[in-house]
Amino acid sequence: MDRCLVLQRDGDWSAADLRSPSFGKPGVSIADSRLGTKSQAPHSALYAAEEGALDAVAATHALIAGAQAYGAKILTQTRVLGFVTQSATVTGVETTIGIVDADIVVLAAGTGITKLTDMLGVSLPIEASPAIFIRYKSQPNLVHTLISSPEMEVRQSSNDALLAAEDYLDDAMENQPAAIALRTAKTIRNELHGVISIDPERACIGLRPMPADGIPIITPSSKSCAPS
Numbered sequence: 001m002d003r004c005l006v007l008q009r010d011g012d013w014s015a016a017d018l019r020s021p022s023f024g025k026p027g028v029s030i031a032d033s034r035l036g037t038k039s040q041a042p043h044s045a046l047y048a049a050e051e052g053a054l055d056a057v058a059a060t061h062a063l064i065a066g067a068q069a070y071g072a073k074i075l076t077q078t079r080v081l082g083f084v085t086q087s088a089t090v091t092g093v094e095t096t097i098g099i100v101d102a103d104i105v106v107l108a109a110g111t112g113i114t115k116l117t118d119m120l121g122v123s124l125p126i127e128a129s130p131a132i133f134i135r136y137k138s139q140p141n142l143v144h145t146l147i148s149s150p151e152m153e154v155r156q157s158s159n160d161a162l163l164a165a166e167d168y169l170d171d172a173m174e175n176q177p178a179a180i181a182l183r184t185a186k187t188i189r190n191e192l193h194g195v196i197s198i199d200p201e202r203a204c205i206g207l208r209p210m211p212a213d214g215i216p217i218i219t220p221s222s223k224s225c226a227p228s
C-alpha cells in the first residue's frame with residue numbers, strides 16, 4: 001500500500017490533521033527523493049503512515065479470489081431487480097437470472113444502493129458526489145507515495161500510470177474532465193521536479209457514494225424490510 005503525505009503551503013493544519021496519531025511524529029522529509037522532489041517546498045508536511053492508497057481493482061480481484069477459495073460463487077453481469085421477503089424478512093434477491101435464496105443479504109451497490117433500499121421501504125441518506133478521476137501516462141518513479149496538497153492529489157500505480165483525483169466544479173466547457181486533466185498536468189509539472197512526460201490517458205467523472213451526514217453507514221437494517 002502507498003503511504004500518504006499531506007502537504008500544506010502555509011502550515012495551517014485542520015483539527016482533523018492535529019488529531020491524527022502521526023501528527024508531529026518524525027516522518028519523511030519533504031525533500032526526500034522517494035516522494036519525487038517538490039519544486040516549491042511547503043512550510044510543513046504530515047506523513048500519515050497509517051493512511052494510504054491501494055489499487056481498488058486489484059484489491060477487489062483479491063477479495064473475490066479469497067471468497068471463491070472459501071466456496072463463494074460469483075455471478076457477474078447479474079443485476080439485482082428486487083427482493084423476496086417473507087414476514088418482513090428478506091429471504092432472497094430477484095436477479096436477471098432468477099431468484100437467489102439467501103440467509104443474509106448485504107447491499108454494497110455504491111450510488112445504486114438507494115434504489116435497492118427504496119424497494120425495501122428503507123430510506124438511506126446516501127448522496128452521489130461527483131469527482132474527477134484522471135489517469136496519466138508518465139515515467140516510472142515520479143511519485144513514491146500518495147501526495148495530497150491544496151494543489152493536487154496524486155499517486156503512481158504499479159504500472160507507472162499517475163492517478164489523480166480532482167474536485168468536480170461544474171458542467172462548463174473549461175471544467176470538463178479533459179480540460180481539468182490538462183490543468184492538473186500543468187500543476188503537477190510545476191509542483192514536482194523532473195517531470196519528463198505526463199500525458200492524460202483517461203479523465204472521467206465518477207460518482208462517490210457519500211453519507212449525507214458524513215458518517216459511514218454499515219449496519220443491519222432495524223426497520224421492517226417489507227415493501228410498503
Ligand SMILES: Cc1cc2nc3c(=O)[nH]c(=O)nc-3n(C[C@H](O)[C@H](O)[C@H](O)COP(=O)(O)OP(=O)(O)OC[C@H]3O[C@@H](n4cnc5c(N)ncnc54)[C@H](O)[C@@H]3O)c2cc1C
Nearest residue numbers: 078079080108109110111112131132133165206207208209
Ligand atoms: C474520482 C473518485 C475518487 C475517489 N477517491 C476516493 C479516495 O481517495 N478514498 C476513498 O476511500 N474513496 C474514494 N472514492 C470513493 C470509492 O471509490 C467508493 O467509496 C467505493 O468505490 C464504494 O464502494 P462500493 O463497493 O460501495 O461501490 P462501488 O465500487 O460503486 O461498487 C458497486 C457495484 O454495485 C453494482 N451495482 C449497483 N446496483 C446494482 C444492482 N441493482 N444489481 C447488481 N449490481 C449493482 C455496480 O455496478 C458496482 O459494480 C472515490 C471515488 C471516485 C469516483
